[in-house]
Amino acid sequence: MNGRPVIGGIFGLLFGLFLGPTLWLWGVIPLDSPAIVILPLVGLVLGILFAAWAPFGSAEPAPATATPTDEEE
């Protein structure tokens, strides 16, 4: 897992939770549409899969931390 699955999962779930009611408010889907229940689950899965894929950023090494040397001891 290269990305951040917890962040991806949480925000994916929130994305789906907000998307369903928003589509209803904008007149795209009916109030009793199964999309309102399914989209949060789809968002959760997509968020985790997206984190597993991690297409953004480069896996640069983190700055090295200073370690004591023999001279300092």
Add this chain to the structure above:
Amino acid sequence: MGLNRRRRFAALGILAGTTILFVGALAAPATAEVIQPPCTGSVTFSDGTTVTEKQPLTETVEAPASDTVTYSGDTTLDPPSEPEGFSGSVALALPAGGSYVIVDWPVPSDATTEQTSVTDGTYTYTVPDWVPKGTGPMEVTATHTQRGQTCVVAVNFSVEGSPGGAAWLGAGLTVAAGAGMLAGGIKKKVV
């Protein structure tokens, strides 16, 4: 174009495509007629729009936020010879098979009721301010049971107007959550 850039574009494309496909597949309008005869009924709004029990669920009725309507209903039963019980309700269909009862009329058999199978009159209503306007269809189902006969009629309607602040708030929250989900796809730094 570098490999990473192509991956980013592909990722965004797949994400957008998946979302559109899911929404498109799930947004198909209801096609089933949920009408159980033999009752008949109609509601006429002040602008002349009339809705009857034959209103297909594929069409959405746009109702004013407040109005005085003329209604009529007929159970098509013979008028009862003595008072009899009846029950019914008007309910709003919610996601996952839920429903919210707007009004019901359980009338016991010993109640003093008008002995008729036909009812009509006028009714003035005002939709509360908190109910969003101009939304997608809301399915309202009316049920009436009397003398062993149950009638069911369902109508898709929305309240006239524009969605306003709630819709923009929802859109903003969706975009923000979507951005958060994309952030989950940023590679971790390798130690």
